[in-house]
Amino acid sequence: MRLSVFPAALLSCALLVTCGAAAPAGALTPAGAPASTSTSAGALTSAGVSAPAAPEPACGSPYLIDQVLPNGARWRLCWEMRVIEGLTLTGVTYTPPRGRPIKVLRSTALAQIHVPYDSGEPRFHDIGTLGENAVTLASADCPGGERRERFVCVTTRSRGHGYLKSRPGEPNLSAQGRELVVYSAFQIGWYTYLVEWAFSDDGAITPRVGATGSLSGFDTGPEHGWPTRAGNTHIEQSHTHNIFWRLDFDVDGRKNDVVEQYDFPGSGTAKRTLSRTVFTKEAKAVTAPARWWRVVDTESRNADGHRISWEIGNSDSARYRGPADEAFTRADLYVTQYRACERLASANPAPGCAASVDRYVTGQRLTDPVLWVNVSYHHVARDEDADPMPTHWQGFRITPRDAMAENPR
């Protein structure tokens, strides 16, 4: 466990669990309004749902995304295609069914796609001018949705069972969940990267990137690759995609945001203990079994009196660790104090600013935390990766924790 800069006294800070009230098992709620994608003026076109007014959005059409999902939950955000970072989302606000708007993120975008090949070379930092390499999406590339300025798809899709509870003598209590999805595609050399954020009706956010397009075709020895094509003459070189996201959380506004890490030590024993670490200063952290983090607003509380937060889970990473000159790959989560010039996790294009995220961590006290999430995927090619290469996905989860006092259904 690497917890380099937080006060040692906090490392074993135990927290008594005071569980929030269980969600009331009420009667089936009436069917919500059909999902609606806002149109040109960004106005809601849904019927039957009256979400409370959110603060005036900071963007106008066609950059405003304002979506009410069938359960009445509403997501509102702005998008922008930046020259360097590509698709960037700002002012991300969630309004639970019958609830008030809660700001979650001030902004989020990719912060690097680092692709080192297994033989040691080449090693790419794929974020150059991502925005200049956006792929024009055809109608079929944005099923059921709306294309914004050719490069951005705004759509909704099912996310399977929101819940299913059997009840003796009664119909099952169940609902299909739905999510708003915002994505763009970028052509970076042989890869097409699908850069996607899903905003679900229960307040969760799933950022993920899919790599498709083509394999590089780089030939290597059998110790660094896998034979593709006929026979054993071509060994396709294995490689890793280390994808970094920058997330400027502003949970319920800019003030009072604190980042906590949760652990549950007790392996090999019958009991597990909840352990909370508060990051009072900039920090680097690595993933561990059952470990998660949250950004909590220390002042805002839900109707149960619990502090509102969004939780970050990063359990699907291949945890690539690079050589000394790639120290930015050596942690899975970085927490840094907001600085406008810190934009990319490596090859940061800002004179007078540190070059990579590991160097942003200087022990500064955190009053406005920015989170950097690093998710690795190790790609060992297979015959099925023949053109067009099937999409392989990597990402993580951001889940509300006590933003609502009950299941937001």
Added chain:
Amino acid sequence: MGWGRIVMVLAGAGAMALAGSLFLVSGEQGPQAARSPLRTPSPADPLTGEEISRASEIASATLRRRMTTGQVELLYIERGDDKAAEDRRRADAYIYDYAANRFIVRTVDLAEGRVVAERAGRGAQPPPSRAEGERAAELLLADRAHGGRIRAAYARAAGRPLRSASDLGLRALVYTPRPAHRGAGACATHRCVRLLVRLPDATWPDTTRIVVDLSAEKILTLEGR
């Protein structure tokens, strides 16, 4: 997929110079520019084409002579989104000074019509602009060994000879030397790029050992791992 069309502007009474002052012109913007210039933009909207043109002009006002001679290049304009000024319409102009190998970011406040901040330094490299990528490709094609290999691969794939760099699908990435690399030490201070080159048959010849030193206008070959 378009970059903002870049036009040369006559500097003073001088003749059209290849490396004239560069302005990103409204009307044909890349994807990052707002396409709805008719109304006043909201604070978080992308920059409009008009704002990009104006920011380019303001940011390069004191650099025109050196831009004409190709010493300084305006790479692109990005919307400034510093939290400390989020109610302001600001633009960051990314500029590279080839004469001094210095990277400059000038922040323009569009309402005030002036540069309100400048940061400059050596070492950090902004991503290459499209114009730089094309220049790198021209240098590569002019190289007898590496250029010849690309031309031959193109002719095989297309069934006809390569006419110019614009026949290739290009993607330039900044190259930063790694401790294990030999042959590209100059790139510690120079502006260097690697090129990914797509041929008409959607294949990518291996160009990963080739580095284009744009500062010295030289082709370097990487050695070592």
